[in-house]
Amino acid sequence: MSTIRVTAGGDAALETRDVSVFYGSNEAIKTVSFEIPRNKVVALIGPSGCGKSTLLRVFNRMNDLVPTARVTGEVLFQGEDLYADHVDPVEVRRRIGMVFQKPNPFPKSIYDNVAFGPKINGTGGDIDAIVEQSLQQAALWDEVKDRLSASALELSGGQQQRLCIARALAVTPEILLMDEPASALDPIATAKIEELIHQLVADYTIVIVTHNMQQAARVSDYTAYLYLGELIEYDDTNTIFTAPTEKHTEDYVTGRFG
């Protein structure tokens, strides 16, 4: 299967080539080939269990941590296959950051949550400045600047999720992977995170998994529709939501699915 391209220049931040993921003998992702353009937001949509999270974790080798998971195919990141022998998954995860579906702050202070990444990566520099800047970027600074030493667990769910985003930004990744970052949030917190995505895309490439069609339509430039591990259709978001080629995609985005 040839790579589905959405740009003419081939300026891809990531490109998958015949990527399959197996959990034991169960093939959760089936020979997916597509590109993710630089400085764009790509949404992954599809029914529950279709493999969105699995595909997302392919991009920063989080699947390595699942003992039964096996990945085949190539994932090109700046011309280098992320699954080549010489590639160190720890370095991959620093360059390609992830925000998880459930807010998972460390049970430490707000400051320590953000400072942990820069500290362990030994990037040096002024940690205080990095913490402030990351919290600013995640639109959380004003709410927490007076209580940086308070426990992160005291924050509300939406604040925790933005803290997790700040934490991911603090290690200055090139790509940000977000797994349903707003699924547990109220409309106001969700709006804040969407607004944040709009701002971040100037500097980052963002891949976002979402169950919310309106959200996909609002935040993303391109949308990939997955079904049972297969990439059914991938195009710019407008096309996917107004004039999809595949009947299956249309049924899903209009809610007639199933």
Add this chain to the structure above:
Amino acid sequence: MTGEAHAAVEFQLSTPPDLVRRRRMGRIFELACLVTAAAGVVVLAVLLVDVIVDGAGWLNRTFFTRPPSRIPTRAGILPALAGTIWLMSLVALISFPLGVAAAVYLEEYAEKGWLQTIIQTNIANLAGVPSIVYGILGLAVFVRWMGGLTGGRSVLSGALTISLLILPVLIIAAQEAIRAVPNSIRDASYGLGATKWQTVRHHVLPNALPGILTGTILALSRAIGETAPLIMIGALTFIAFTPEGPRDAFTVLPIQIFNWVSRPQDDFRHLAAAAIIVLLVLLLSMNALAIWLRNRYEKEW
């Protein structure tokens, strides 16, 4: 609302007969549980009162500062108390790092395969081996074979033996504490480009530590009463000096207590009771420390 209107209503939500019956079953069960629990508490209370009545009067200066003696009024528990403290400190120093390291290895590093299963099963089985068997092992290995290093029938040999004895329990407790650290924390750490060691060092261990400490203290409080394996490796029953170093001969409180109760004179029975009070106070303070640690650091994720 008027009285007539009220009377006109037919109640449907009052207790139906079969619910009365079901409730009665619940009450009977509740009472049975209460009686059983009370029985345990009462027995413990009777024991405590008996021991305190027998021994409290003997808890004086002489008792804590003197070695045992043939004359009851001049006998004390100093060597036994010092021996117990030496033994427990050495056991803690030896078993804590070994137990935590083993638990971290099994939980975080070991591939889930047949080797890990075998090790795990063995640890669970070892936790159930009678303590006297560890005594035999300690005698053969630490006293005889490694006698040159350990000083033979020394407090070090005793500590090594008791460490082996509590290690399985400690490892299992530490593993449980480590397993209780949610995977989402590990994911967050790895997701930021942390190595396995950084994840273990900064997140898994600090979060598991209260649980590990609680487990360690409970294991130690089991060890503090151990007698059989120590007699096996030759802890002395009569000793007039306190150990100066890990290679010295020693005795411990339970052995001293056993020694006193086996004497015919009544006064020695009182001495034994007094020593039991000391042992119980040590034990209860360790348990209290464990509970305090658990409450203090209890985590909500």
